[in-house]
Amino acid sequence: AQKITQTQPGMFVQEKEAVTLDCTYDTSDPSYGLFWYKQPSSGEMIFLIYQGSYDQQNATEGRYSLNFQKARKSANLVISASQLGDSAMYFCAMRELYYGGSQGNLIFGKGTKLSVKP
Amino acid sequence: GAVVSQHPSRVICKSGTSVKIECRSLDFQATTMFWYRQFPKKSLMLMATSNEGSKATYEQGVEKDKFLINHASLTLSTLTVTSAHPEDSSFYICSARDSLGTTNEKLFFGSGTQLSVL
Numbered sequence: 001a002q003k004i005t006q007t008q009p010g011m012f013v014q015e016k017e018a019v020t021l022d023c024t025y026d027t028s029d030p031s032y033g034l035f036w037y038k039q040p041s042s043g044e045m046i047f048l049i050y051q052g053s054y055d056q057q058n059a060t061e062g063r064y065s066l067n068f069q070k071a072r073k074s075a076n077l078v079i080s081a082s083q084l085g086d087s088a089m090y091f092c093a094m095r096e097l098y099y100g101g102s103q104g105n106l107i108f109g110k111g112t113k114l115s116v117k118p
Numbered sequence: 119g120a121v122v123s124q125h126p127s128r129v130i131c132k133s134g135t136s137v138k139i140e141c142r143s144l145d146f147q148a149t150t151m152f153w154y155r156q157f158p159k160k161s162l163m164l165m166a167t168s169n170e171g172s173k174a175t176y177e178q179g180v181e182k183d184k185f186l187i188n189h190a191s192l193t194l195s196t197l198t199v200t201s202a203h204p205e206d207s208s209f210y211i212c213s214a215r216d217s218l219g220t221t222n223e224k225l226f227f228g229s230g231t232q233l234s235v236l
Contacts, residue, residue: 047225091161105164106162108161
């Protein structure tokens, strides 16, 4: 079974509008972290936002916010006021902190390609 | 923030030759580095986990004799693709974990290497 599921292979959004990128996860680990990364066409991975499984509040970083619904095992990324530079691949990732050991590896979803239209 | 330097960014080689990719942490010590492989429009797949001073741990299905990993110092890990073949053509990206980081720290990624084997 996939541990990270991103059901939207591609998304379009109008510039200045908000967009939500979906991510669901599957783990039996009691402690885990959820991450979102942006990968522009250059290939680099840019960290956007982090949510810990025990965090009470949803994480926010500037225009990025994470809609964390623990019971539903979802961690959707919300980008407000989309900009043309937001066009990129977006990956949701998880680190299992208990069963995953101390190495700190990330498990990635398949990604969502976001295209921002002017 | 922490920087991970990866080079070369792009390499084209003939079939049968070996290619070395370097991953350096520039301003922190990385006891653990990860090597990922990414096919076009695909997620990042972990190839191996590299620990300084010890043998790398390879994921199932990754040939350790094909993909040689050396982590000789706290700031440098190398991936050598030996006797490269066209099917090895891919985007390879490394990431490093700060040895002093907490469990919720993000991984720092290199900029990736696009390998094309003719």
